[in-house]
Every structure is written in C-alpha cells, then in structure tokens.
Amino acid sequence: MRAFTYERATSPAQAAAAVTQQPGAKFLAGGTNLLDLMKLEIETPRHLVDVQDLKLDTIAATEDGGLRIGALVTNTTLAADARVRRDYGVLTRAIVAGASGQLRNKATTAGNLLQRTRCPYFYDTNQPCNKRKPGSGCAALGGYSRQLAVIGTSEQCIATYPGDMAIALRVLDATVETVAADGRTRRIAIADFHRLPGDTPQRDTALEPGELITAVTLPKPLGGRHVYRKVRDRASYAFALVSVAAVIQRDGTGRVAFGGVAPKPWRVEAAEATLPEGARGVSARVFADARPTEDNRFKIPLAERTLAAVIAQAKA
Amino acid sequence: MKFDTPAGTNPIDRLQVVGQPTDRIDGPLKTTGTAPYAYERHDVAPNQAYGYIVSAGIAKGRISSMDTREAERAPGVLAIVTTLEHAKPLPLGKMNVAHLFGGAEVAHYHQAIALVVAETFEQARAAAALIRTTYARSDGRFDLAKAALSAGYEPIDDEAPNPQDVERVGDFAAAFAKAPVTVDQTYTTPGESHAMMEPFATIAAWEGEKLTVWTSNQMIAWSKASLAKILSIKPENLRIDSPFIGGGFGGKLFVRADAVLAALGAKKAGRAVKVAMQRPLMMNNSTHRPATIQHVRLGATRDGRLTAIHHSSTSSNLPGGGPEVAVQQTKLIYAAPNREYWLKLAVTDLPEGNAMRAPGEAPGLMVLEMAMDELAEKLAMDPVELRIVNDTLVDPAKPERRFSQRHLVECLRTGADRFGWSHRQAKPAQVRDGPWLVGMGMAVGFRNNLLQKSAARIKLGGDGKLTVETDMTDIGTGTYTILAQTAAEMLGVPIGDVMVKLGDSDFPASAGSGGQWGANNSTAGLYAACVKLREAVAQKLGFNASDATFAGGQVKAGNRSLPLVQAGPLTAEDGIEYGTLDKQYQQSTFAGHFVEVGVDAYTGETRIRRMLAVCDAGRIINPKSARSQVIGAMTMGAGAALMEELAVDKRFGFFVNHDLASYEVPVHADIPHQEVIFLDYPDDKSSPMKAKGVGELGICGVGAAIANAVYNATGVRVRDYPITLDKHLEKLPAIA
Numbered sequence A: 001m002r003a004f005t006y007e008r009a010t011s012p013a014q015a016a017a018a019v020t021q022q023p024g025a026k027f028l029a030g031g032t033n034l035l036d037l038m039k040l041e042i043e044t045p046r047h048l049v050d051v052q053d054l055k056l057d058t059i060a061a062t063e064d065g066g067l068r069i070g071a072l073v074t075n076t077t078l079a080a081d082a083r084v085r086r087d088y089g090v091l092t093r094a095i096v097a098g099a100s101g102q103l104r105n106k107a108t109t110a111g112n113l114l115q116r117t118r119c120p121y122f123y124d125t126n127q128p129c130n131k132r133k134p135g136s137g138c139a140a141l142g143g144y145s146r147q148l149a150v151i152g153t154s155e156q157c158i159a160t161y162p163g164d165m166a167i168a169l170r171v172l173d174a175t176v177e178t179v180a181a182d183g184r185t186r187r188i189a190i191a192d193f194h195r196l197p198g199d200t201p202q203r204d205t206a207l208e209p210g211e212l213i214t215a216v217t218l219p220k221p222l223g224g225r226h227v228y229r230k231v232r233d234r235a236s237y238a239f240a241l242v243s244v245a246a247v248i249q250r251d252g253t254g255r256v257a258f259g260g261v262a263p264k265p266w267r268v269e270a271a272e273a274t275l276p277e278g279a280r281g282v283s284a285r286v287f288a289d290a291r292p293t294e295d296n297r298f299k300i301p302l303a304e305r306t307l308a309a310v311i312a313q314a315k316a
Numbered sequence B: 001m002k003f004d005t006p007a008g009t010n011p012i013d014r015l016q017v018v019g020q021p022t023d024r025i026d027g028p029l030k031t032t033g034t035a036p037y038a039y040e041r042h043d044v045a046p047n048q049a050y051g052y053i054v055s056a057g058i059a060k061g062r063i064s065s066m067d068t069r070e071a072e073r074a075p076g077v078l079a080i081v082t083t084l085e086h087a088k089p090l091p092l093g094k095m096n097v098a099h100l101f102g103g104a105e106v107a108h109y110h111q112a113i114a115l116v117v118a119e120t121f122e123q124a125r126a127a128a129a130l131i132r133t134t135y136a137r138s139d140g141r142f143d144l145a146k147a148a149l150s151a152g153y154e155p156i157d158d159e160a161p162n163p164q165d166v167e168r169v170g171d172f173a174a175a176f177a178k179a180p181v182t183v184d185q186t187y188t189t190p191g192e193s194h195a196m197m198e199p200f201a202t203i204a205a206w207e208g209e210k211l212t213v214w215t216s217n218q219m220i221a222w223s224k225a226s227l228a229k230i231l232s233i234k235p236e237n238l239r240i241d242s243p244f245i246g247g248g249f250g251g252k253l254f255v256r257a258d259a260v261l262a263a264l265g266a267k268k269a270g271r272a273v274k275v276a277m278q279r280p281l282m283m284n285n286s287t288h289r290p291a292t293i294q295h296v297r298l299g300a301t302r303d304g305r306l307t308a309i310h311h312s313s314t315s316s317n318l319p320g321g322g323p324e325v326a327v328q329q330t331k332l333i334y335a336a337p338n339r340e341y342w343l344k345l346a347v348t349d350l351p352e353g354n355a356m357r358a359p360g361e362a363p364g365l366m367v368l369e370m371a372m373d374e375l376a377e378k379l380a381m382d383p384v385e386l387r388i389v390n391d392t393l394v395d396p397a398k399p400e401r402r403f404s405q406r407h408l409v410e411c412l413r414t415g416a417d418r419f420g421w422s423h424r425q426a427k428p429a430q431v432r433d434g435p436w437l438v439g440m441g442m443a444v445g446f447r448n449n450l451l452q453k454s455a456a457r458i459k460l461g462g463d464g465k466l467t468v469e470t471d472m473t474d475i476g477t478g479t480y481t482i483l484a485q486t487a488a489e490m491l492g493v494p495i496g497d498v499m500v501k502l503g504d505s506d507f508p509a510s511a512g513s514g515g516q517w518g519a520n521n522s523t524a525g526l527y528a529a530c531v532k533l534r535e536a537v538a539q540k541l542g543f544n545a546s547d548a549t550f551a552g553g554q555v556k557a558g559n560r561s562l563p564l565v566q567a568g569p570l571t572a573e574d575g576i577e578y579g580t581l582d583k584q585y586q587q588s589t590f591a592g593h594f595v596e597v598g599v600d601a602y603t604g605e606t607r608i609r610r611m612l613a614v615c616d617a618g619r620i621i622n623p624k625s626a627r628s629q630v631i632g633a634m635t636m637g638a639g640a641a642l643m644e645e646l647a648v649d650k651r652f653g654f655f656v657n658h659d660l661a662s663y664e665v666p667v668h669a670d671i672p673h674q675e676v677i678f679l680d681y682p683d684d685k686s687s688p689m690k691a692k693g694v695g696e697l698g699i700c701g702v703g704a705a706i707a708n709a710v711y712n713a714t715g716v717r718v719r720d721y722p723i724t725l726d727k728h729l730e731k732l733p734a735i736a
C-alpha cells in the first residue's frame, strides 16, 4: 500500500471538488473493496476523501412512488428495509446473495456499484492486465478464464462485473444520481452506468473523475414475482458463475437481467418479449453475440437453464 | 519402552478418562483469543520489527538485477535481505524440494526473493513494492498431461521389489483379458492447496549465536534439524517453539520460507523480526497436493469377485521431488489374485508438490472407489456388497501377513443400516425432490496406521499436579487433551490436575503431527513416561510398582493406600519405540462413507445433504476430538470432490487462483448434517494405547462417496475432479 493522505468530506459537492482537485484522489466509502485493492497496490490513490459524514444514508420515498436510496446506505440496511423487501424483493435477494454479513454491514450502495472485477489476473500485479495497467495486455485471454465474461468483451479485456446488487438494479431500471465538483448533478440510467471495455478497459463506468454518487433511485414498484438466482460452485460466499435477476408477472411477461456473464449487468430488453414462452428463446437472443472462451462456454447453457429455474420458481 | 509384543491389560484399559468424550483443555484459550499463535507472540521478544516477503514474479529463470535503493530509503525500513546476497541457494531442509531462499535462480512462481524489515507492517509492505527486480525468463514445463509423456517409473514404497518398474502379483494381463466384467477408465485429480487458516508465521530473535524461532510447525524435531542446516548453525544453538498451530494439513511438516527469512531478517536488522507469509503467496510459494492422472482397470467374475486390479498414477514435481503415491491403498484394500500397480513421475516447473492430508490415499481413493462404483453398476450389484465380497483379512500380496484388526465389513454393514442405504435406487437419476435430483453414494476409506517413536517427560509436582512436556504439536487436533487424558488415566488423577506443554524443541522429541500418527504415538510415548513415573512413585512410597494401583489421587496396594502427592516432586522421562509388529501385521484404519447429495436439475449445482462415516480405527482416545477430526476431514473431502482445484496457467506456470476468494474451500453452508460412528476396537498390536490414527481416515474415500452420489443422482459420470457443474450440466436430464 502506498502512503496516502486522508480527509473527511463535509458536503457532497465539497467531496467531489476535493477528488477533482487532487490528482490521484479517490472516494472512500465502506472500504471493503478499495482498501483490499490498495493493499495489493492495484489501486494506488494518493489521497482519500472519506464520504461517511455526508448523511447520504437514508432511504426515502420519491414523488413518483419510487425510492431514493442514499449512496451510503449499507447493503444490510437496504436489504432489510421493509419497503424494499415488499416492493423490490429482487433487490433484497440479490444483496443477501452477496459477500457475507460482516461485509454487507460495511459495504455501501455506491461502493457496491463500483466494485471492481475479480479477474484473477487483475489481482496479480506480476501479470499483464489492460484494466489494471493500460496497454500491458490481457493475461486472461488464453489463460484461466472460467469466471470471466462471455459477452460484451473486447480483445483488450474479458473481465466480468462481479456484483449482485447491480443486476437487480438493472432489472428494476434504477437511476444513479451524481454530483460533480462544480455542483452540477446528473442522472445516469443504470443501463448506461457500467461500460463495456472496448479499447479502454481501465474505465469501468460512465462516471467522470471526481463525480460523486449521491443516490440511486428506483422507479415505482413493478409488482410481479421477484427472483434472484445466483449459481456458484459453493453454497455461499462466492461470486456468481451466472446469476439471474427477474421480475415476472402472473401472465409470464417480465424482465430479466444476467450477472456473471458480462462486463456489466446484462439485459437485452428486446429479448424479453418471448419470456412467456420460456427460457430458450430469451437466452438465445440475449447471448446471440456471445464470444466465450473454452473455459467459460458453459455459462451460456447455464444462463439458459438458470433462467428456466427462475421462470419455474416464479410460476410456483 | 520397547513395544514389540502385543499389549496386555494395562491401566489405560480402565477407561476412566481415556475414551471419554472430553472437552478440549485448551478450548478456553482459543475461544478467548489468548492461545499464543506464532504471529501474535508479542511478549516473547522485545522490540519486534515486521518482515514482508517479496516473491518472484516469474515461474522459471534467473534474477538479472534487484534494485533496493528506493526501498532502503523508504520510511521505517530497517533492513532488506535479498536472495542475491547468497551466491547459491541455502541448503535444503528435510523433505524440501525447492530451495527456500538464496541465489539468482528462480525455480517456481512466488519463490521468496527478499525480505523487507521495517518498524511497522505497513512500512515493510510499502517498501517491498519499491524493490525493482528484472528477470531473464526461461521456458518451463507447466502442463502435466504433456510432461506425463516422458514420465519415469518411481517406487511405490520402501518394499517395492523392483523400484524402477511395474509392481506385479500374479498375471494381471491374462486375468483381465479373461474377466467377464471389466472397468477400464482414466481419471484425474487436480492440485490442491492446504489452505489452512493460519498462514506460515514466525518470530525470530538472536542472542549472539543462539537463535529462537516462535513459529507454526507440525514437526519440531525435523524442523530444528532442518532449520539449523539451512542456516548453517549448530542445532544446539537453535530453539523452536510452536505451541499452537492454526492448521497445517501437511503444509507445515517442513520448514518454510517464513522461518528462514525471519531468522535472516532478524540477524541483519539486529532485532527480533516477525514474518507471516502473505495470503496471496501461500499457494505458489509453498507446497501443494500434486495433480494426478490415474488409470484403473478392474476385472471381476459375474458374481463380483475381483480377479484383476490395475492401478497406476502419474503426477509431476520439480526436479528432485517425489510422486503422489496414489496407488498405495490399492495394494491392500481388496482381495484379487492378479494385481499390477505403478507410479510415474514427470518433471514440471510448477510449485513444489508435497504432503497434504492423507497423501496418496486421498486422491487414490477418489479414483479407485469411483471405479468400484462403476464396476458395481456393470455387475448390477449393490456397491456395498461388492466391497464386502472382496474384503480381505490378509495382505493380498503376502497372505501370511494378517491385518492386526480389520472390521471394514462391519463399518459397511453398520453404515448401510444407519444411513438407510436400502432406500437407494440402483438405477441413477430416479429420485426427484422438487428441483433436486437426489442420489446416494458410498465408498470405502482406508489409511495406514504408522508407528513412530515418540518421547515425553512427566513431572509430579509437590502439589500433586502433573506436568507433561513433549515437543509434540497440537495442530487443532486435540493433542493437548488426549495427552492430559493419558496422564490422568495412568496416574489416577482428575484431568484438571494435568498441565500439558507442547511444541518446544527443548522438550523430549515426539512423533510430531503428520500421517495421522500423532495421537497413537504421542500418547504411547507419554504412556511409557507415565509407567516410569509410577515406578518412581511406588519406590518412593514404598510400594511394589507392579502391585500398585493409581486411582482417585491415591496409590494403593493390598490394604495400604497413600496420597500420590506425597511422592512429589518427581520427574520421569521415556519414550515408545517399536519392534516389528507393523511388519508382522498390516496395521490400517478403515471407514465406510455414505453420502446423499442433491444436484439442481436446472443448474447442475451439487449440494451435499447428509454424510455418515463409520470408522474402525482402534481405540478412540477421545470420541469428541476424534469426531472433530473426522468431520473436518470429511469437509475437506467435500472440497476435493466438488470445488477445490489449483488452476494452472500453462503459459506462465503458476496457480492462478492464489487466494481464498478464488481457491474455494467449503463454507458452512456447504456442509450439512454429518454423523460419525466409531466401532472402537482396541488394537493391541498398535501400541499400549491400542489406538490408531483417525485424522486422515475421514478424508480417505469420502470424495468418491460424494462423486458416486452425484452419479446416482444424475446418471452422468464425471471422472475429472472436482465435479463442478460445468462438467455435467449439458448431460443432465432434460428440464421441463
């Protein structure tokens, strides 16, 4: 870990300004991802702006019947919120499928969205990795890629977005609210929030340097059955090989997003029309452009079968 | 004490304390966080500095240069030790294959190349990242399947008649060709990591020529000799202390880089230095269970009698390393007149392969017992019956050599009964429970009982309390408790009156913890010391030692009775040494493993539902800690069957998943109800304790029982461990 300076921000705009003004500065929320990466010198910020005092830790109803979730609401609080459990069950289920109780107590909504890939080569600083060190190459291509993405990848990077919560947010059409150093605010649709790697895999999201997430908003409830199914080699405390977040209505129509398969939560709205006919058609459409490796080819049939399980569960 | 004839009746047979399910006497220390584990021993040496290990970033080649200037100037840095300070590698310690430090040559990934010593851990870590190392890479051999093509034969054990060849009994080829029912399959098992909770950790301090290391090590006497050799110091100038060990599983049998670097760092810094190996280095810096490619061919008559057994295994290691002896158990487990085994060893430049819990048997039985399941199916025979029909009470190659005890059939019958085996559907993929495909599987567990000499000292204090001293280790196994039980039984005092001190190289040398030999041998060594103490007590109190009984704190003979405390203080020291009972008799431990799994019909995820092991392992000294050992081993077997695999990058030559996030071991949610039954037949050929090992038996065979249950659930046979969902997903029954 490199030596760094530290401050506690007093207001969102001030936090954004502090990070914008200092080269190599980063926000610190729960620290459960950032500090781990700093210890391995995968992240080497020179200055940390701690956002814990910003009072962005409440969940409030919005005027259009949805919820605004403060950026610092912990995963535990969010998953346990009665309104979330009642109206957005897929979100609660996705959150509690992730990490462990201790981590969820510390992890924040914004930090969770911004957690970085778990590609094992990203974690090993001896290895080439375009995401960690632009231009150095991608060790995962041609290497051990069982966990990595099958779609949305590029020649530069095949990493997976590893999180669970964001898959549910994607199916719920959440919006990320931000503030910049100059006080300007922005609303970014969750669909546009995470980026595909293309030629710049070092950039995971649409955020500008210094842009602070203040909240995530959920539109009004969708009704229907909310299912989150996470498939993994062990029963708990592992990242998804594949996950499916779905909201399915009584008539079989609905929405579905996939995790563990792409550099971002993967949802193809156009494929959802055939949801009432079952998993096969949806999956074929969603993964039509997939470019798996030998190691992770299984994720495509697995995604289809997991969706079938989700549909069956929603019907039951 | 020489143990060369079967044990007669002795005071242990009273079973007032021994044999009772006793809580761990060290439990309160552990649950209160006060057990002194190596890295937290802040009190043993003043002014401790922190060491941080720098490791090689390539798998094979030479270091061209190391620039430490920037690191030396970094805040808090006290000393930097680099491998280039040594012209050549430091000598190897016992059983080390790859050198631990010294010289420019890199033999494997993450080999230690420097230690940075600083005032704080954070400073050492930060400075370590400032060392600039350049390498000249060379090509390495990283693919077992490829290397296997040029592998050579290796002896299976010391008794191999012709070590460089195939070991044969009868005429395998002819019998196999004639057999009406056969199995002929190739299987693979992956490399596995010990992944113990406590990493390698050492504090080292010098006083002049004298070095003390507080470390975490399973084998104190071996390691004392090894570390002295590696550091070129006199053994009498070295003391090792390792009273608590947070898991080892064979990874801590030998000296590792932490101890060497702490000693070198402490010398250079002129301060006590503590080093814990960073978690991401654990998998590649140290040793692992080697991957194997195994071939089994079984021939049987239509009524299920084996006529021919072939088992061969190929593994790889660094130059000078040994093979994974995966065929060992096959020499002894089933009767069959025609037999053939071989082992081959290939050379690769992956990290060092070495002992991990039940080396040989663990991966060997994962394969052999899957092949037996395949044979049972071909025979349309119950898998339990197939094992029973082929049971043997003698060493199949030397029929005059009987097993000292063998109740495998009883293990199997009891297990089948208790598990409800009769409800198993022989035809696979028949049982559904909602989305789950449900199946049952079984396998035999087998592991030898090894006799090793072991010594101990016992002191009777003036207060009537006993103190046991031996360099034996407790690697979480319960050694403290079983030694206290042994002393309490022998001297007739409550267990609370016994204090046990372990892991100090100044104490009498014990068998150490390895090969599931610790419990039987270390208690037998203490038994010998206790016999001596009883003699001394009797003499002091004026009794005839052979008439005296020790009970309730009293020594009695005839109608005379005196309190034991009157004899104190007294000290006795002795050890156990063995004659040839283990040559005359085959001494082994046995288990029947039964498992029920559910496989998600949609996703192919396997989740274990129930596990039962019925164990025949001599007298069980402490059923509670023995049960802990067996369920822990079953858990490790579940990992081996379903998820554990060191993923090899065949281009860059290293294990990619080198942390506990990516090398998955079972978590609590993976482990359901586990039951263990001990048959508890004292074995008078094993030692005066009549006990045997159990710490490894639990992992032997359980992986195959799980695999066979998965097959019974799905009808898809996966012969490449671990059985992850991708390997059977697309062959699962169609989903509705």
Ligand SMILES: Cc1cc2nc3c(=O)[nH]c(=O)nc-3n(C[C@H](O)[C@H](O)[C@H](O)COP(=O)(O)OP(=O)(O)OC[C@H]3O[C@@H](n4cnc5c(N)ncnc54)[C@H](O)[C@@H]3O)c2cc1C
Pocket: A026, A027, A028, A029, A030, A031, A032, A033, A034, A035, A036, A051, A071, A097, A098, A099, A100, A103, A106, A107, A108, A109, A110, A111, A112, A113, A114, A115, A162, A163, A164, A165, A211, A212, A213, A214, A237, A238, A239, A240, B661
């Ligand atoms: C062992 C382990 C297992 C895990 N398993 C799972 C799992 O199964 N599923 C899963 O989904 N996750 C898992 N996680 C990841 C975990 O969910 C994340 O670490 C956590 O959500 C991050 O939140 P945080 O508040 O601690 O973020 P931090 O570590 O504080 O920050 C993460 C990033 O977000 C930035 N940031 C923080 N707040 C803001 C803000 N308001 N605006 C802009 N940028 C900000 C930081 O600068 C940093 O780059 C696991 C983590 C660990 C350590």
Ligand code: SF4
Pocket: A117, A119, A120, A121, A122, A128, A129, A130, A131, A132, A137, A138, A139, A140, A141, A148, A156, A157, A158, A159, A201
């Ligand atoms: S897949 Fe992406 S994160 Fe992984 S090594 Fe390649 S560039 Fe790095």
